[in-house]
Amino acid sequence: MLSLSSSSLLRPSLHCRASSSDRSLGRKLFCCSMAPATKFHNLSKLEHDSDVLIECRDVYKSFGDKHILKGVSFKIRHGEAVGVIGPSGTGKSTILKIMAGLLAPDKGEVYIRGKKRAGLISDEEISGLRIGLVFQSAALFDSLTVRENVGFLLYESSKMSENQISELVTQTLAAVGLKGVENRLPSELSGGMKKRVALARSLIFDTTKEVIEPEVLLYDEPTAGLDPIASTVVEDLIRSVHMTGEEDALGKPGKIASYLVVTHQHSTIQRAVDRLLFLYEGKIVWQGMTHEFTTSANPIVQQFATGSLDGPIRY
Numbered sequence: 385m386l387s388l389s390s391s392s393l394l395r396p397s398l399h400c401r402a403s404s405s406d407r408s409l410g411r412k413l414f415c416c417s418m419a420p421a422t423k424f425h426n427l428s429k430l431e432h433d434s435d436v437l438i439e440c441r442d443v444y445k446s447f448g449d450k451h452i453l454k455g456v457s458f459k460i461r462h463g464e465a466v467g468v469i470g471p472s473g474t475g476k477s478t479i480l481k482i483m484a485g486l487l488a489p490d491k492g493e494v495y496i497r498g499k500k501r502a503g504l505i506s507d508e509e510i511s512g513l514r515i516g517l518v519f520q521s522a523a524l525f526d527s528l529t530v531r532e533n534v535g536f537l538l539y540e541s542s543k544m545s546e547n548q549i550s551e552l553v554t555q556t557l558a559a560v561g562l563k564g565v566e567n568r569l570p571s572e573l574s575g576g577m578k579k580r581v582a583l584a585r586s587l588i589f590d591t592t593k594e595v596i597e598p599e600v601l602l603y604d605e606p607t608a609g610l611d612p613i614a615s616t617v618v619e620d621l622i623r624s625v626h627m628t629g630e631e632d633a634l635g636k637p638g639k640i641a642s643y644l645v646v647t648h649q650h651s652t653i654q655r656a657v658d659r660l661l662f663l664y665e666g667k668i669v670w671q672g673m674t675h676e677f678t679t680s681a682n683p684i685v686q687q688f689a690t691g692s693l694d695g696p697i698r699y
């Protein structure tokens with residue numbers, strides 16, 4: 385994989401126009417979205433877990449004296465659509481960043497397709513599983529147009545021509561319901577449009593490559609702040625890119641093997657995911673199918689599902 389400095393020789397204008405902080409973020413997005421590079425050892429894999437794409441095993445994470453994750457364990461299998469829910473500040477975004485390789489756990493392990501990740505992502509290492517993280521804030525580069533934002537990874541690292549990339553960007557934007565916005569800057573978009581541009585950026589990939597690795601997408605509150613209809617559009621988009629054998633908005637089979645959505649929105653839980661993980665006080669305290677959520681006898685889940693002030697969760 386090319387680093388930004390070497391690839392800048394290929395596309396100098398794009399590289400120069402992104403600020404240094406943008407480039408630093410781009411470097412992280414680049415690694416995270418295209419190939420979350422990781423060092424692996426322990427190649428052994430349990431036979432019955434051959435469909436597990438990502439596993440967090442007894443993960444701990446503290447920030448100073450705030451102990452956020454205290455032994456989080458779960459598995460994401462091929463084909464799953466999983467939601468992560470739980471009270472604010474409980475560590476949902478933190479666990480996504482750990483899964484994507486942007487943060488290291490203090491203790492515990494992350495396994496990618498049965499192989500233990502030894503470090504954070506870096507340019508030189510390839511995992512065989514792409515992990516894309518769609519940030520809560522959309523995290524677009526302010527100084528780049530929508531076309532440059534969506535095509536960023538391809539401009540930086542692929543051998544595709546400018547015309548090929550431009551065409552693919554237009555197709556991918558159309559797939560997320562956006563037309564004629566390629567030349568706009570992020571500041572000229574609404575919040576919902578920015579989220580869709582971020583989604584397009586996470587979906588685009590080099591179509592000239594012979595082997596396309598499976599991808600897991602991690603969405604951090606993709607519908608936060610959207611009106612109910614815009615939420616439904618995004619929820620359906622998330623479903624449509626899932627590799628279920630169905631056709632996506634471009635009329636092609638979805639390309640995302642599995643996805644994980646952090647959300648507080650009831651509609652997103654109901655519409656976009658099949659299974660839920662409930663994170664509370666540093667651990668997964670409940671997991672089950674979405675339809676089991678409202679009938680669970682677990683008092684923590686009951687309180688969260690009803691929004692009641694009475695119960696074990698204290699604010």
Ligand SMILES: Nc1ncnc2c1ncn2[C@@H]1O[C@H](COP(=O)(O)OP(=O)(O)OP(=O)(O)O)[C@@H](O)[C@H]1O
Pocket residue numbers: 447450452471472473474475476477478479
């Ligand atoms: N880099 C950091 N440095 C210090 N504290 C952090 C850092 N990242 C997260 N935290 C703290 O860790 C806790 C968990 O944050 P996180 O964003 O993971 O929670 P969350 O469950 O996603 O919250 P929300 O639902 O409100 O988005 C918070 O108290 C937050 O302030």
